[in-house]
Amino acid sequence: MKTVAVLGGGPAGAFAAERLARSGLHTRLFDEKLAWEKPCGGGLTYKAYHQYPFLIENDTPKRLVRETTLAAPDAGEAKITLAHPLVIYSRMDLNRMLLERAERSGVWIEKTRVLGLERHDRAWRLRTQTSTLEADFCIIATGARNPLREVGTQWSAKDTMCALGYYVPAFQEHIDIQFLEQLEGYIWVFPRCGHLSVGICGKNEPAQALRTRLEAYMNQRGISSKGATFYSHMLPSLESPGWRSNRVAGDGWLAVGDAGGLVDPITGEGLYYAMRSGDLASRVLIDDAHGLLEKAAAYRALLAREFALDLEFAATLAKRVFLGKFLFSSVPARMIQFMRRSPRFRDLMQDLFAGTQPYLGLKSRLLRNLNGTLQEVLMNFFLHRVIPGESRVAS
Ligand SMILES: Cc1cc2nc3c(=O)[nH]c(=O)nc-3n(C[C@H](O)[C@H](O)[C@H](O)COP(=O)(O)OP(=O)(O)OC[C@H]3O[C@@H](n4cnc5c(N)ncnc54)[C@H](O)[C@@H]3O)c2cc1C
Known part of the structure; x- marks a missing residue:
């Protein structure tokens, strides 16, 4: 492979490009804005900086916050101190840091808008505001508002x-x-x-x-x-059918981050999945074990194994978590009450915040750990109502 074009330089594109260039591939990245204050909370979970320690070990301005208050109507609030802080960046700073890393690893970066792409004889012809160029493979990292209709997730x-x-x-x-x-x-x-x-x-x-x-x-x-x-x-925020038919890869392209719909449908966490999918896509491209025609299937399989099945399962939970009822109260209100009363439930919420508790293992974790108090028997009953059979997606 001679040239990889990375379309979009947010966290997904910048991180994929860095990894590709580090492995010696000629990598060109195009973004119409480069570092910008993309609308975002900017919160990175423990899962993200544990996987990629440079996200916490750097001089870029950021806040590390542990104290957290959750509140719901008719339930008051519950406070927790996170075992692992949430690391919160301004997106201008985070994007700049990731783009600078990409540039240092040898990525050729251009500030321009990609206007379109066409497939010709197993190569891509890209049209940008400034030029036309050829690439052998494309990483689609143009975010949730991806304007390139022929590649990336199609959603309703x-x-x-x-x-x-x-x-x-x-x-x-x-x-x-x-x-x-x-x-x-x-x-x-x-x-x-x-x-x-x-x-x-x-x-x-x-x-x-x-x-x-x-x-x-x-x-x-x-x-x-x-x-x-x-x-x-x-x-x-893909629904279950959206996950099953997700157009995340095709002939000569892989979509990463928001352009591939890779966001937690409950929490809206997207930064980790953007970077992780950028990393996985770059591994598939670098790996000579997959021929060019096999790259799409290899990437889909890696995503499923790493997190896509878990997020598909989360999509089945989302409505129950936010809109469900349990014993005449809303599910969020019951969650706040359980957090106040049960250390075990607080631990569970901690792990959900840290991103270390997969949705697919939620129910079995609670069943394993119940100690038989009235509160926890009630909690067990509650979780059975909120969480459907985990085996449906896992099998
Ligand atoms: C309000 C809000 C709050 C959020 N809060 C959090 C949070 O706290 N924590 C968290 O983990 N996630 C959060 N997210 C999700 C997170 O912002 C995204 O998942 C993340 O930005 C995805 O990264 P990305 O690189 O895929 O896309 P983006 O960050 O959107 O980057 C896409 C890039 O592509 C460029 N681009 C697009 N089209 C073109 C084109 N035609 N030519 C050239 N360049 C192009 C854009 O300029 C942009 O830089 C939030 C999202 C929103 C909307």
């Missing part, structure tokens, strides 16, 4: 979430997560260096309604939007 409205918020010039020490009445989504307040990212994500609800909910919350909490910058973006 129900496979996406709307996410919007404000960068507020204020300070707070802890993270807030607020569940809301009848919303498949939540509000977050993430402390960053010099400001807060305050946002809301939600499925099946218009952006204006989400904004109204967020502003009501901010008013109630005394968080002023004066001087704050508004942001909004789309977030992939």
Whole structure:
């Protein structure tokens, strides 16, 4: 393979490009903005920086936050101190760091918009704002608003979430997560260096309604939007059928990150999956054991093994977690109550925050660990209601 073109230089594209160039492949990356403040919370879980320690061991400005408050209507709040902090970046800083790493490893980076791509005789012809060029293989990393219709995930409205918020010039020490009445989504307040990212994500609800909910919350909490910058973006949130038919790879291309729909449908975590899929895609490209025609299948198999089956299972849980009822109360309200009363449930929530507890193992973990108190018998009953049979997807 002579040249790999990486289309998009967010975390998925920049990380894939770095890995490809390190292995000696001629790698060209195109992004219309390069480092920019992409609408995002900017939170990286333990899973991400444990896998890629440079994400925490660096001089780039970031906040490490442990204190977290979760709240739901009619249930008050529960506080936890995370065993592993959430690492929170401004996306401008995170993107810049990843692009600089790519450049240092030999990636040829150009700031331009990719306008289209065509397949000719087992090669790609790319059209950018500035030139036309040939590549042998393409990594599609153009994010959730991928404008290139012939490559990457194809989704319908129900496979996406709307996410919007404000960068507020204020300070707070802890993270807030607020569940809301009848919303498949939540509000977050993430402390960053010099400001807060305050946002809301939600499925099946218009952006204006989400904004109204967020502003009501901010008013109630005394968080002023004066001087704050508004942001909004789309977030992939594939339903189960979307995961099964996901167009994540094809002849001569692999899609990574949001362009491949690779986002946790419950938490909206996408940064880890962007970087991990970039890493996996680069391994498949580098590995000579797969011929060019086999790369797509090899990548799909790797994704499934690493996390796609787990995220597909999470898609079956999402509605139950946000909109379900248990003993006349909402599931989020019951979760807050269990967190206050059960150390075991708090541990479980810790691990979910850290990203170290796969959704597919949730039920068996709880069944293994119950100690027979009334609270935990109730919790067992609750989890049976919320979590369907895990074997359906795993088998
Ligand atoms: C409001 C919000 C909050 C979020 N909070 C979190 C969080 O706290 N933690 C977390 O893990 N995830 C979060 N996510 C998800 C996370 O932001 C994404 O999953 C992540 O950015 C995906 O990275 P990516 O590289 O795939 O795509 P992107 O970061 O979107 O990068 C795509 C890049 O492609 C470029 N591009 C697009 N089209 C073209 C073109 N035609 N030509 C050239 N360049 C192009 C863009 O300029 C962009 O730089 C959040 C998402 C939203 C919307």
